[in-house]
Amino acid sequence: MNFEQLKKRVERSEQVVDGRILQTRLSWSGLQTNWKEGWTPPRIIIVGALLGFISGKAQPARAMRHVGQFANPKMMQLVTSVAGLVASVQSSFAASKAQTAADTADDAATTADVAATTADAAAGGAAGGAAADASMSAARVAAGSTATMHPFDADRPRSDRSRPDPQWDRQPSPAEAATDLSER
Template sequence: MGFHDLVQRVRERELALEQRHAQASASWQGLRGRWREGWTPTRIVLGGLLGGFVIGWARPVRRVTGLPASRWVQIATSLWSMTASFRAKEAATHAEAAAGEAGAVAETAAETAEVAATATGVADTAAAPAAPAAEAVAPVAPARPLPSDARRRVDTGWDTEPRPAEAATELSER
């Protein structure tokens, strides 16, 4: 099978995927509309009465109030840790996506600068004389030290998850 045949197959599959996505989106919008239309005031009241009856019959409060205080603290700590880990994962996902976008923008900017330099026939070193004219107009800002490269290096110590004993030891040492 030739390259052009494969490209054509990919285009066909992408078109089919877009059509399925549009169908699913339309079906979801229809379901959401029907769901909202189905919640009439009578159904809401009946659902509340039925839910209240089930909760009263099951009496979950009586079962929960018998727990000791230490158990409540353990439950609260577990829930807090779980939400913190979800937030950390979400932040890491956003950071990874932002880094990918920044890399793509940097590559595009480099390519654009290279094409512009090639099109005008100006090398990178020839563009340097334009800077003194700009400095004569604008005041000179004090030089700041450059950030170290240590923050850009990959920390290989975190490539794999630690064993439970190592994780507990590291957390207790902090």
């Protein structure tokens, strides 16, 4: 077997593994969905009643004596340290998600600033209100916002949304534009 045949064989094996990973993820998500949909309130009540009946018949006092043999101070120390470890991992995961969100907001602010500058250049000295409207719409499009509603539209009744948007006397700062877009 030469090198090219080995290389093709390895590439094929990698493709098979990638396919199996994809199948596993799809099966896992399907299982999660079915599991969550399967736990309806009547089923939860029935399972709770059955487990309560079984635990009552299992002589809980005797079972608690057996649990006491394993619940020594060293075991409790192990449980609390594992709980601390889990909390630490969860907080680091949340911090990484927050950092990702901050980076995304920063990118949106930069994109909105570039769009506003482009809109000003395109307006070519048009009236301030028209340039502000163009920069706001360009910032929405550049930041990937599909909503065309103005921030004040959420407060207005549905029938009153045909009213024109208010004219702004200045452009929003990049931070304001990014905040406006991230709140949608």
